[in-house]
Amino acid sequence: MRALVLKQDSFRIEEIDRPSMGPSQCLVKVHYAALNHRDQWIREGQYAKIQLPAVLGSDGVGIVEEVGNKAEEKWLGKAVIINPNIDWGRDNRFQAKEYQILGMPSFGTLAEYIVVDMDRLYEQPDYLPMEEAAALPLAGLTAYNALFNKGKVQKGMNVLISGVGGGVAQFAFLFSIAVGANTYITSSKDSVIQHCIGLGAKGGINYTQTNAVKDLAKSIGNFDLIIDSACGDGMNELLAALKPAGKFVFYGATRGLPKDLNMRLIFWNHLQLLGSTMGSDEDFFKMLDFCREHKIHPILDRVYNLDDAVAAFDRMKGNEQFGKIVVEI
Ligand SMILES: NC(=O)c1ccc[n+]([C@@H]2O[C@H](COP(=O)([O-])OP(=O)(O)OC[C@H]3O[C@@H](n4cnc5c(N)ncnc54)[C@H](OP(=O)(O)O)[C@@H]3O)[C@@H](O)[C@H]2O)c1
Numbered sequence: 001m002r003a004l005v006l007k008q009d010s011f012r013i014e015e016i017d018r019p020s021m022g023p024s025q026c027l028v029k030v031h032y033a034a035l036n037h038r039d040q041w042i043r044e045g046q047y048a049k050i051q052l053p054a055v056l057g058s059d060g061v062g063i064v065e066e067v068g069n070k071a072e073e074k075w076l077g078k079a080v081i082i083n084p085n086i087d088w089g090r091d092n093r094f095q096a097k098e099y100q101i102l103g104m105p106s107f108g109t110l111a112e113y114i115v116v117d118m119d120r121l122y123e124q125p126d127y128l129p130m131e132e133a134a135a136l137p138l139a140g141l142t143a144y145n146a147l148f149n150k151g152k153v154q155k156g157m158n159v160l161i162s163g164v165g166g167g168v169a170q171f172a173f174l175f176s177i178a179v180g181a182n183t184y185i186t187s188s189k190d191s192v193i194q195h196c197i198g199l200g201a202k203g204g205i206n207y208t209q210t211n212a213v214k215d216l217a218k219s220i221g222n223f224d225l226i227i228d229s230a231c232g233d234g235m236n237e238l239l240a241a242l243k244p245a246g247k248f249v250f251y252g253a254t255r256g257l258p259k260d261l262n263m264r265l266i267f268w269n270h271l272q273l274l275g276s277t278m279g280s281d282e283d284f285f286k287m288l289d290f291c292r293e294h295k296i297h298p299i300l301d302r303v304y305n306l307d308d309a310v311a312a313f314d315r316m317k318g319n320e321q322f323g324k325i326v327v328e329i
Pocket of ligand 1: 035036037038041138139142162163164165166167168169186187188189192207229230234251252253254255276277278316319321323
């Protein structure tokens with residue numbers, strides 16, 4: 001089968017053996033995969049415990065072609081979406097030590113076929129075309145956990161989603177709009193801000209401008225909740241934009257660590273800083289349910305062919321995208 005293979009000195013489409021399957025597993029013919037920044041971090045060698053060769057890709061939808069035991073034959077021919085969690089563990093609040101994410105070390109979705117455990121399969125939401133469904137798994141789950149479990153978002157709250165052009169951030173934005181929160185956004189791209197205002201954002205600002213967030217916050221009386229994945233030196237400006245007892249939920253640190261953090265501002269205003277990762281299997285189920293109920297359509301940036309998958313990665317590296325980058329396999 002054809003797969004995008006990452007090795008020490010190459011990253012290209014190669015012919016590799018089709019994976020073999022155990023009795024509690026199934027073989028899925030992947031139709032669409034989608035990229036997450038995790039894939040690009042691994043490509044750049046900036047991720048923990050990298051094992052090569054690797055087939056990256058945590059997001060995938062496809063058709064079940066073989067199952068490992070007769071009791072599961074009802075799945076044959078079904079369109080499925082794959083839960084990228086492997087061994088989340090018993091506590092829904094945080095992942096177990098053994099936890100892994102599909103697509104390194106296990107081979108991921110950027111290949112013609114993938115073998116996964118049967119309990120990773122969910123029926124593909126039928127209101128969505130396959131290429132849109134492929135965008136949901138990792139980013140939808142991360143946004144769901146950050147916004148609902150950590151942020152406790154509610155209708156009428158002032159919510160800021162930073163860097164809305166990102167794969168996770170656009171889901172946080174779409175989910176926040178769907179629950180009726182007053183949703184504001186930041187981006188480095190004015191066109192993205194305008195697009196999101198068209199989709200229901202109350203306002204937005206370009207974070208590359210000086211005092212951008214400060215000015216926006218002042219004009220609306222500050223935020224109850226900020227969802228961020230950049231951190232770095234922009235963090236103090238974001239924290240100052242929160243109301244007393246406001247929440248800052250972060251699931252990444254694209255800009256790295258802040259040089260200093262305004263601790264006085266945090267304790268005096270009873271601010272809550274909450275770290276978040278993807279989410280439990282139960283969250284994955286709830287996220288799919290939420291998307292079905294609210295007919296969430298992921299924002300897709302572009303759909304690439306597998307042959308052009310390296311160019312898709314380069315687009316993410318250059319921060320050129322708005323929404324999810326999808327790869328047709
Ligand atoms: N902990 C977890 O489980 C988990 C899960 C998913 C992601 N993450 C992490 O979260 C981050 C985003 O992931 P992703 O897959 O959504 O990546 P992505 O699709 O590549 O999006 C990254 C976005 O970050 C925004 N950004 C860049 N610099 C920024 C800044 N200074 N201020 C605000 N926003 C900025 C950009 O938004 P604009 O284009 O609008 O400027 C960009 O589109 C990555 O660091 C990733 O590793 C962690």
